[in-house]
Amino acid sequence: MDAPPASPAQAGAFGRPATVEGSFSGDRPPLPARPVPPPPPEALIRAFGPPAPGRGGLQDPPSGRPGRRRTAAGPWWKADARSDPWRDPAAPAGLGAPAVYDEDAQPGPVVVDAQGRRKVRLRDLSIRLMTLAVLGLLLVAVVGGGVGWYLTRTAEETPLLSPGTTLSQVEPGITREPGSVSGIAEQVIPAVVSIEVRVGQAGATGSGVVIDGADGYIVTNNHVVSGADDVEGAEIRAVFSDGSGSAARIVGRDPASDLAVLKVEKPGLVTASLGRSGDVVVGDPVVAIGSPLGLAGTVTSGIVSSLDRPVRLSGEGTDTNAVISAVQTDAPINPGNSGGALVDASGALIGINTAIASTGAGGSIGLGFAIPIDTVKRIAEQLISSGTAVHAALGVNARSVTDGTRDGALVLNVEPGSAAAEAGIREEDIIIAIDDTEVGSSEELVVAVDARAPGDVVTVELVRGGSSQKVQATLDQA
Known part of the structure; x- marks a missing residue:
């Protein structure tokens, strides 16, 4: 099929100018002639050049004598051709017998036993056979998974209710x-109460223990109720284990x-047993x-x-400023346990929980303290009898010191007219003992004096x- 004639626009854009003959302009320089290699x-020609007329495609064997032409009965050019690496130059390509390796001299892929039977090893298996085995395993897995999925999909659902x-x-x-x-808790819980204190819009909770159920006396910590003492509109309420509650008044x-006694008007309260x-x-x-965190x-x-x-x-x-000789326990105590019970294995009250050691987070770290x-x-007994309690006093202010070998309480000042x-x-004396009780800090000095009664010598x-001496002192009433 002939091509359609070009349009005038195509001829103007792509056609050969009328003044030009041939494919290129005559004024273009001629191409340089290609160099002839x-x-x-001669050695390369003899080794790799085409054979001479009448000779085959390969050279003659090293002997220089051509073998017989290939026939149907003799495909090789000499009798020892099976062990000779040189092939008949005129023979087409062909496969010989499989190689047999001497396992002792040169191990190979074919291994035979003493009777000449071939041994099959895992590394002898062909890639095809191994591929078929892997595909078979995958097929079994797919079929098994599909059957399991089908059975679960077609199983009937049991009723929801x-x-x-x-x-x-x-x-x-x-x-x-x-x-x-559990037995101790069952025995003691009825004698432990929760203390709820409300002053205006603010509130706080603590714990308490019934020490005289007949007259309704409850002991707790001073710091639990001190904020509500003599404050107009303040309310203190005791909540018992059965959920009932009663208004409470401060006895002392x-x-x-850090102790206080409350009184409630509720008969038949369970009284805690006091230990020693x-x-x-x-x-x-x-x-x-108790009631930690209000619980x-x-x-x-x-x-x-x-x-x-x-x-x-x-x-x-609060106005609490006390030093106690505490019972230390690892029973978890948290804010709100204050004023609660610490009891022994018989259920007897051995202390009133009052403080915890803390790293700053405010929770229990396994160190709690109770007033003995x-x-x-x-x-x-003093608070119930008179509303106040008396303490012995020596009349000094001190701080803890040590010289590296012995600790004591350094007297900072002495109250005029005191014991x-x-x-x-005098000031700067270091107190190291009260009677037979050693004093190693200012806290131990307070505890040692408080263990005595006013008037004791x-x-x-x-x-x-630098020298030690002893003096006699008659303790005052704080």
Whole structure:
């Protein structure tokens, strides 16, 4: 089929000018002639050049004598052709017998046993056979997974609800041995109350323990209720384990021991059994019961970690300023446990929980402190009797010091007319003992003096000017 003639526009754009003959303009320079390569060396021509007329495609064998032409009976050019690496130059390509390796001299892929039978090894398997095996395994996996999926898809769903279902329970129930935490809690919880304090729009919670159920007396911490004492409109309420509550009045407070006694008008209260501080030893199991974080009736357990631990108490926002010889416990105690019970394995009250050691987060770190029951009993009896409590006083202010070998309480000042002043104690004296009780810090000095009664005569051992001496002091009433 002939091409259509070009349009005038196409001819003007792509056509050959009328004054030009040929494909290119005549004034273009001619192309340079291609250089002719030199002939190859004679040795290369003999080795790789075409054969001479009448000869085959390959050279003659090293012997220089051509073999017989290939026939149907003799495909090789000499009798030993099967062991000769040179082939008949005129023979077409062909495959010989498979190679046989001598396993002793040169191990190969074919291994035969003593009888000449071939051994099959994993590495001898062909890639095709191994591929077929892998594909077979994949096929089995796909078929099995599909069948499982189909069966689960076609299984009928059971009803969502089953009316009248009854679940089995173990029989008999758990056996609780006497003295278990659960038994102690059941015995003591009715004697522990929650203390709710409200002053205006602010409120706080703590704990308390019934120490005289007949007359409705409850002991708690001073720092729990001090903010509501003599404040118009302030309310204090005791909430009991059965959920009932009653308004409470302050009988008396003692900031020097951080104890207070409340009174409620509610008959038939369960009274806690009071133990003795002398019966408590380190390692005894204890149970703490109170209302930490407002959670009434909370029970935690642990052991007595230490005894006679001097601890300074200073409740924020209260007038508490006390140093107690505390019972230390690892039973978890948190804010709100203050004023609650610390009881022994018999359920006897051995302390009133009052403080915790904290790293700053405000929660329990396994170090709690309780006021010993002997101190609680003595102060509570005084508060119930007169509304106030009395303490012995030496009349000095001191701070803890040490010289590297011995600790003591350095006297910073002596109150005029006090027991210390009458005994001749001076500033910068270092008190190291009260009677037979060693003093290693200012807190231990306060505890040692508070353990005595006003009017008691004590022997104060002190260091002055590098020498030790003893003086007699008659304790005052704080």
